[in-house]
């Protein structure tokens with residue numbers, strides 16, 4: 001697998017934005033994939049997201065903790081089968097906090113009580129337009145974990161959907177964290193590279209798990 005001439009190194013892509021290649025080892029990737037397959041099952045399973053303009057997102061999605069739909073959160077799948085959103089597991093929150101501690105430092109990790117996961121499934125033609133993750137009240141860093149096919153992840157700036165941006169290849173097991181001055185940066189997935197998933201993982205396509213802190217009062 002690691003047959004590249006130049007090994008991929010951890011990189012700071014922008015202030016507060018870090019890419020760590022191969023952060024999840026093979027065993028952890030398999031575990032996360034197994035969990036994603038469970039979460040994708042109905043009720044409150046994988047669904048096609050419709051946007052208010054009448055379009056559909058090409059990546060299909062399932063949420064944990066809080067259900068995201070354009071452009072708000074709810075405790076039930078309001079734009080789908082109406083079922084209660086699946087719970088956000090504690091171990092996933094711990095994984096997120098560890099990701100932040102190792103990239104941005106322990107101070108940033110302390111406040112990061114993750115309670116939302118969005119799991120996106122991309123087949124070969126799926127992509128995601130440039131957007132900001134701006135429906136949360138908390139400014140805690142977003143943690144992104146990738147499984148399966150490699151994609152081009154475009155990480156931009158907080159002002160516009162356009163340049164300047166940096167294109168990063170996210171492969172199976174990679175971690176990307178964006179917080180601090182980059183928390184509201186535009187980002188997207190212009191391309192998935194079909195057939196690039198490691199054969200041992202047994203996944204056709206790409207999965208991305210993003211962890212977020214809602215900052216919502218518990219009673220909502």
Ligand SMILES: O=C(O)CCC(=O)C(=O)O
Pocket residue numbers: 118120128133144153170187188189208210
């Ligand atoms: O698939 C990715 O890498 C990004 C997903 C994303 O930006 C999101 O779910 O908001």
Ligand SMILES: [Fe+2]
Pocket residue numbers: 131132133187
């Ligand atoms: Fe996003």
